[in-house]
Amino acid sequence: MSIYDVFSSGSKPFDKAEWAAQKQAQRQEAYELIDNTCSEMMADGESFRQYLDVQGRFDRYSVANAVLVSAQMPEATQLKDYNAWKQSRVYVNKDAQKIVILEPSKEYTRDDGTKAVGYNAKVVYDISETSAKDRQQAQEPKTMRELVSAMIDASPVPFVPVADLEIPAYYDSKQQTIFIKTGLTEEQLFVSMAKEVSAAVFDFKHNESRDASDFKSFCVAYMVSTRYGVDTRGFSFDRLPREFSEMDTQVFKGELGSMRDVLGEIQSDMFKSLEKNKPPKNKEQER
Template sequence: MANEMALSVGADPKVFQSYLDMQSKFPSYSVNNALLVLKQMPQATQLGDLSYWKNQKNYIRRNELNNKVLILEPGDEYRREDGSVGTYINAKKVYDISQSKNTRHRETPLNDINSLIMALANSSPVGFKSITPEQMPQGYAVMYDKNSDKIYLRNGLDDATKVFQLTTMEIAHAMMAKDNPHYDRNENHLTAYASSYMLCKQYGVNTDDFIFEVSPQSETNEPQDIKKELAKIKNIANDISNRMEPTLVQNRSTKEKSYER
């Protein structure tokens, strides 16, 4: 099922976007598992096995028990004939919150756009520099420059949503360009674009401006090659998110304390 969905992602930009939506809802899931959920239950929003829901003091409705979603998780290790160590893969049954008795979602912390931008600035692997519109290459409002290893921002850019969208994209370029003297931003545009989209979806930033007209391609059109491209997108988005989280947690804690006073 995962291979079938990977081929669909590579063939149809709309399916690719649906995959990004799913992966952004479950950022800790592997590419394989995001593809499996997309295939079996594209409307899923919160998944867990029976013990997970029991711990949440919630239970899956009896008539839904046969409508499980299968994902993969590592099992026990074993030793191959050549002496190397492998890991068994087990199928795991999970269920969506929509199949439970209590369908009320857990509350997720909200971050205002200014807090998100501050977290980006604090966690960026490269520095920023403001320049005049005349100095900025035509067509760009934010741009990573490999030669100076800086992200340049055009003065007067006051649309916070656009700043977040473009800055996450350029940080993605900066990460991919690191230690790569032959980095080509055009060849990696889709990866940076999709990583930014995933982060916007994850943090509730408007994504109406994103338009997907192409999908990740591979010369061989093999599912594994497409999955590698999807993993690259996921890993970059997760890396940026993990860098942002300490600042966001601190901001939320400060706000909570101010409300208590």
């Protein structure tokens, strides 16, 4: 007698074909939601800002998955699948809202001989839909001095403060220098630095001029600022630039991808800097 006999009573046979069809339908719905949401983002500045908020929090997520999260639960802060939550001894609520994202699957060969990676639909849940909703960890606050220092470390070029600059900051690609106006408030300083550091990274890593990357640098600065709780009231996305609002959807997603790449580089370098310069904990704090 097999131990699996204990599962046989009243069991329903597993239909592999039906399961595959369901996963295919779920995956197709996700692709359609991505395209529809991108079209909405190009026409509606608030929808675009909502995506930036999500991508800023989930900077390691692909553009496709950040778009999916912004369309399904833009307020999400921590996502895991059912088993991952369970392994953490956290239980998903019975009527929890599902969020479908895409995860890489097997590599395959297209008809033209090129290689590609397939994707499967995956259901995840936000921490707010679990038994741990009241145990969400608040982000450790950083001082503006710490953030400005980390932004300096994340920059591929040096900074030079000047008194007579007409704008808050300016990346000069010829001199490979970011000029910063003196007399700014701490938050004005950080936001201005974030935008020009983004422009410098676009120039160095993506061969895009400061003018060509201006709006994208603005978006990256917004995402970095929201990530660290810096005041973003000075940012406006009421209307996207014409060249973005009239883009083909695939081209638009490509531009979002370059923003996400630059964001990831800056966030990674800032994180390393903040960790390196963390003040040592005393024995009382370690208890």
